[in-house]
Amino acid sequence: MYRVKEAFYTLQGEGAQAGRAAVFCRFSKCNLWTGREKDRASAVCHFCDTDFVGTDGQNGGRFDSPKALAGHIRSLWPDAPGKPYVVCTGGEPLLQLDTAAIEAFHREGFEVGVETNGTLPAPAGIDWLCVSPKADAPVVIETCDELKLVYPQPLATPERFLHIRASHYFLSPMASPSAPEGGVDGVRQSNTRLATDYCLAHPQWRLTLQMHKIIGID
Ligand SMILES: C[S@@+](CC[C@H](N)C(=O)[O-])C[C@H]1O[C@@H](n2cnc3c(N)ncnc32)[C@H](O)[C@@H]1O
Ligand SMILES: Nc1nc2[nH]cc(C(=O)O)c2c(=O)[nH]1
Numbered sequence: 168m169y170r171v172k173e174a175f176y177t178l179q180g181e182g183a184q185a186g187r188a189a190v191f192c193r194f195s196k197c198n199l200w201t202g203r204e205k206d207r208a209s210a211v212c213h214f215c216d217t218d219f220v221g222t223d224g225q226n227g228g229r230f231d232s233p234k235a236l237a238g239h240i241r242s243l244w245p246d247a248p249g250k251p252y253v254v255c256t257g258g259e260p261l262l263q264l265d266t267a268a269i270e271a272f273h274r275e276g277f278e279v280g281v282e283t284n285g286t287l288p289a290p291a292g293i294d295w296l297c298v299s300p301k302a303d304a305p306v307v308i309e310t311c312d313e314l315k316l317v318y319p320q321p322l323a324t325p326e327r328f329l330h331i332r333a334s335h336y337f338l339s340p341m342a343s344p345s346a347p348e349g350g351v352d353g354v355r356q357s358n359t360r361l362a363t364d365y366c367l368a369h370p371q372w373r374l375t376l377q378m379h380k381i382i383g384i385d
């Protein structure tokens with residue numbers, strides 16, 4: 168059984184694939200936070216900007232087979248030229264995404280992207296793997312396509328993650344979890360300045376912005 172909070176067609180807003188059309192499949196549940204506000208302060212990951220509790224979001228639900236899940240995601244892709252792309256996120260997608268689901272996505276013609284906190288092993292077959300480490304949560308994935316560190320995290324400085332092999336190293340300014348939809352909050356503005364300064368001083372790192380929030384899409 169796969170539990171999905173929501174699924175929607177949009178543009179990837181972050182990282183090296185930013186601007187690419189994708190169906191986002193947001194799996195329910197995370198191993199670093201319950202998703203409940205009362206637990207935020209005591210959570211391992213406490214800056215999360217996402218609601219991943221339950222299956223009640225747009226196009227959310229429970230899917231009892233890989234085929235049912237992949238078929239549902241396929242129904243959200245337009246009938247138009249271009250390689251279908253699904254981004255599996257959450258919550259923490261690696262609590263649920265398995266090889267059978269990846270193979271089912273491939274059979275539907277999808278390239279499969281994954282956004283993970285890196286604390287769980289990744290199944291084989293993922294086409295684009297983005298690891299976003301969190302302070303206090305040991306990363307077990309050693310190789311990925313992009314490493315995308317939310318910045319600043321005082322206990323997770325960028326140098327700590329350079330042993331993880333990646334084709335791209337990004338800093339993503341931390342937004343305040345409760346920022347109004349589409350709003351560029353003050354916290355984000357000052358963190359963007361900090362991330363910019365870090366990239367200027369350490370050119371191995373690139374800046375990425377949450378473009379979807381800036382342009383006001385999902
Ligand atoms: C909601 S997470 C879901 C995937 C996975 N659990 C993870 O943490 O990578 C998706 C992306 O949003 C990022 N993110 C979460 N809260 C954020 C915030 N307040 N500001 C900026 N990025 C944030 C995460 O680091 C991750 O790259
Ligand atoms: N447009 C858009 N791009 C994204 N990239 C990563 C996201 C996520 O929440 O995992 C996300 C998201 O929620 N929306």
Ligand code: SF4
Nearest residue numbers: 197200212215258284
């Ligand atoms: S950012 Fe990722 S790891 Fe952190 S609570 Fe949200 S879903 Fe979990």
Ligand SMILES: [Mg+2]
Nearest residue numbers: 216217256377
């Ligand atoms: Mg998001």
